[in-house]
Amino acid sequence: xxxxxxxxxxxxxxxxxxATYALLGIGFTLVFGVMHKLNLSYAAASIGAAxxxxxxxxxxxxxxxxxxxLPAICGGLIGGMVYLIAxxxxxxxxxLATLMSTVGLLLLIDEIIVHTTAGVPLAYPALFSDxxxxxxxxxxxxxxxxxxxLGCLCMVLLLLLLYRTKLGLATRAVSQQPTAAELCGxxxxxxxxxxxxxxxxxxxxxxxxxxxxxxxxSPLLSLPLxxxxxxxxxxxxxxxxxxxxxxxxxxxxxxxLFQFFRGVSERDLYVMLxxxxxxxxxxxxxxxxxxxxx
Amino acid sequence: MLKIFAAVAASLAVMAASAIGTPASAQDRxxxxxxxxxxxxxxxxxxxxSEAALKAAAEEINKAGGVTLGDGAKAKxxxxxxxxxxNAEEGISVVRRIASTDAFVAVGPTCSNVAESLxxxxxxxxxxxxxxxxxxxxxADVAAKGGLAKISEWSFRNVPSEFEMYKSLFAWLKTQxxxxxxxxxxxxKDFAHSNATFGVMKAQAExxxxxxxxxxxxxxxxxxxxTQIRExxxxxxxxxxxSAHPFTTCGALKEMERQGVKPxxxxxxxxxxxxxxxxxxxxxxxxxxIPTSFAPVTPEAQKAAEQVAKFGGSADLHSAAAxxxxxxxxxxxxxxxxxxxxDTVAADRVKMREGLAALKETKGLLGKVGRTxxxxxxxxxxxxxxxxxSWQVLYKPAS
Numbered sequence: 001x002x003x004x005x006x007x008x009x010x011x012x013x014x015x016x017x018x019a020t021y022a023l024l025g026i027g028f029t030l031v032f033g034v035m036h037k038l039n040l041s042y043a044a045a046s047i048g049a050a051x052x053x054x055x056x057x058x059x060x061x062x063x064x065x066x067x068x069x070l071p072a073i074c075g076g077l078i079g080g081m082v083y084l085i086a087x088x089x090x091x092x093x094x095x096l097a098t099l100m101s102t103v104g105l106l107l108l109i110d111e112i113i114v115h116t117t118a119g120v121p122l123a124y125p126a127l128f129s130d131x132x133x134x135x136x137x138x139x140x141x142x143x144x145x146x147x148x149x150l151g152c153l154c155m156v157l158l159l160l161l162l163y164r165t166k167l168g169l170a171t172r173a174v175s176q177q178p179t180a181a182e183l184c185g186x187x188x189x190x191x192x193x194x195x196x197x198x199x200x201x202x203x204x205x206x207x208x209x210x211x212x213x214x215x216x217x218s219p220l221l222s223l224p225l226x227x228x229x230x231x232x233x234x235x236x237x238x239x240x241x242x243x244x245x246x247x248x249x250x251x252x253x254x255x256x257l258f259q260f261f262r263g264v265s266e267r268d269l270y271v272m273l274x275x276x277x278x279x280x281x282x283x284x285x286x287x288x289x290x291x292x293x294x
Numbered sequence: 295m296l297k298i299f300a301a302v303a304a305s306l307a308v309m310a311a312s313a314i315g316t317p318a319s320a321q322d323r324x325x326x327x328x329x330x331x332x333x334x335x336x337x338x339x340x341x342x343x344s345e346a347a348l349k350a351a352a353e354e355i356n357k358a359g360g361v362t363l364g365d366g367a368k369a370k371x372x373x374x375x376x377x378x379x380x381n382a383e384e385g386i387s388v389v390r391r392i393a394s395t396d397a398f399v400a401v402g403p404t405c406s407n408v409a410e411s412l413x414x415x416x417x418x419x420x421x422x423x424x425x426x427x428x429x430x431x432x433x434a435d436v437a438a439k440g441g442l443a444k445i446s447e448w449s450f451r452n453v454p455s456e457f458e459m460y461k462s463l464f465a466w467l468k469t470q471x472x473x474x475x476x477x478x479x480x481x482x483k484d485f486a487h488s489n490a491t492f493g494v495m496k497a498q499a500e501x502x503x504x505x506x507x508x509x510x511x512x513x514x515x516x517x518x519x520x521t522q523i524r525e526x527x528x529x530x531x532x533x534x535x536x537s538a539h540p541f542t543t544c545g546a547l548k549e550m551e552r553q554g555v556k557p558x559x560x561x562x563x564x565x566x567x568x569x570x571x572x573x574x575x576x577x578x579x580x581x582x583x584i585p586t587s588f589a590p591v592t593p594e595a596q597k598a599a600e601q602v603a604k605f606g607g608s609a610d611l612h613s614a615a616a617x618x619x620x621x622x623x624x625x626x627x628x629x630x631x632x633x634x635x636x637d638t639v640a641a642d643r644v645k646m647r648e649g650l651a652a653l654k655e656t657k658g659l660l661g662k663v664g665r666t667x668x669x670x671x672x673x674x675x676x677x678x679x680x681x682x683x684s685w686q687v688l689y690k691p692a693s
Binding site: 002006010123210215218223260263265 | 552574
């Protein structure tokens with residue numbers, strides 16, 4: 001009985017923490033959906049946005065909403081900068097060029113964080129950290145449930161933005177028919193830039209929620225979250241926002257399950273194996289978008 | 295007559311100039327001490343603190359007149375600090391670079407994995423002509439994994455013996471808390487220092503009659519600890535010993551609070567007795583006991599802490615070791631009559647090694663530091679505990 005309870009609890013804990021992966025996956029997948037490019041600096045920029053908000057608010061007793069709003073603003077600004085530095089002036093026709101420029105940016109952002117904070121972990125304000133929901137023998141963390149709901153809200157807002165606004169229409173047009181979109185007078189550079197700002201806002205929220213869920217920020221987070229974000233994007237289906245949410249929760253749940261049964265040394269091995277299984281047997285991921293670029 | 299007067303005046307002027315010049319050039323003699331360690335990546339703070347401590351000690355020595363060289367000249371100490379990124383290959387490359395200069399000693403590194411590889415490229419036994427290893431003395435300030443100086447006769451350390459610290463701590467706990475019977479461990483499995491120290495903690499706990507009822511493992515960058523802490527909760531131990539650095543120590547402590555795990559006693563890793571732990575989780579870390587070889591409890595230690603802060607660092611058990619090393623090097627330079635000239639580099643390195651190897655005792659910030667035959671330090675230590683958001687001395691064992 002204990003084994004069953006522990007198994008279910010492990011999955012539940014993982015699924016809830018997977019909400020932070022889902023938020024990151026949304027950002028990865030949105031950029032890929034629009035530009036068909038991977039932005040490998042995304043997780044580092046998200047953590048960077050959360051750090052920036054902490055540094056801006058250092059010494060100020062800011063109300064909690066401001067603490068969580070500021071990372072979104074910082075994320076948007078950093079997102080715009082990432083576009084300018086790693087995409088705007090890089091030949092987009094060469095797929096490796098932007099991949100390498102974003103890898104460089106990942107390392108750069110990481111080192112900026114390290115040099116600003118000497119690599120010291122900083123406490124991040126927790127949100128609903130004392131809320132534990134008891135469901136029979138199981139405990140569910142209130143803060144992670146909040147992150148999960150926030151992820152769902154982000155998904156709904158992004159889908160509304162994509163399907164109910166002119167910017168969304170332009171974004172989809174650029175994603176599917178860039179040449180035709182340009183002929184219709186849509187500025188591809190502007191749409192791409194705005195996509196980065198929007199994903200940056202989501203990234204800032206993701207960074208803040210990750211910090212709040214862990215209770216701390218550390219430069220140690222950038223690389224593992226980049227890997228998790230990429231795995232989530234591939235498993236969810238490149239370019240699929242609902243896919244990113246589902247895959248984030250799935251990866252979180254399975255990761256904890258692997259850890260429970262096989263220990264911490266083998267945990268990541270199985271997660272990577274899961275990625276290979278998807279790449280071989282289901283390369284489009286769980287929710288592969290049907291439409292593609294011409 | 296006028297010509298003779300002019301010649302005499304010119305000669306006097308030259309003599310006067312050289313008389314003024316002689317002390318000036320002695321003042322200009324410098325001895326460069328090169329430190330190295332992690333100044334990038336997540337352990338950057340260690341390098342920042344070591345560099346600040348080296349500079350603070352050098353400035354104090356310089357203010358007091360500098361160091362006396364073998365030829366009687368006075369020299370000022372200058373500090374250079376290089377980044378090895380806590381990476382073994384880079385550490386080796388940095389030391390090869392230092393050894394290609396006039397330097398006769400280097401101070402570092404930060405990380406045990408770097409020290410382990412680095413000491414391996416040094417000549418193992420002095421005078422062994424068949425061993426072409428690097429003949430260059432290195433004295434470590436931070437790398438804390440046990441027994442590393444044994445690797446080469448050119449390697450030295452001024453780091454505390456964690457074996458002695460935890461041996462003493464567990465023996466003390468046995469007398470102070472005889473009712474505590476069980477212990478549970480938490481260890482950062484992928485970090486050499488944490489892993490090695492956990493072995494020490496476990497062995498000492500058992501040696502003092504505690505029953506180890508389990509252990510949980512996690513990785514340096516892990517963010518969730520629910521599974522591990524659930525196992526801990528089930529074991530219901532009297533004591534929890536966490537051998538991990540501040541980021542995951544705090545993560546685990548926060549999860550313990552969430553799951554309502556309240557052991558009667560908490561023990562932490564030496565490296566966690568830092569400001570980072572208090573910044574990250576002061577509330578959850580309240581009461582955690584950690585042995586450390588530095589606390590500003592003596593006038594020397596207080597002064598050192600202030601000096602290190604002036605150079606943008608923080609004095610802790612690691613950077614305090616760097617501070618002490620500069621004084622050790624000064625003493626050895628003077629006792630071994632090191633010349634610090636480009637043409638005496640090889641001889642100076644040998645003298646420095648011999649001087650360091652001959653040391654039986656050095657002056658430390660908390661008191662006298664013993665030296666062992668395998669080039670390690672026996673440092674005085676005390677136990678601190680987190681109380682009201684700061685580290686406070688809990689007990690100072692008799693040395």
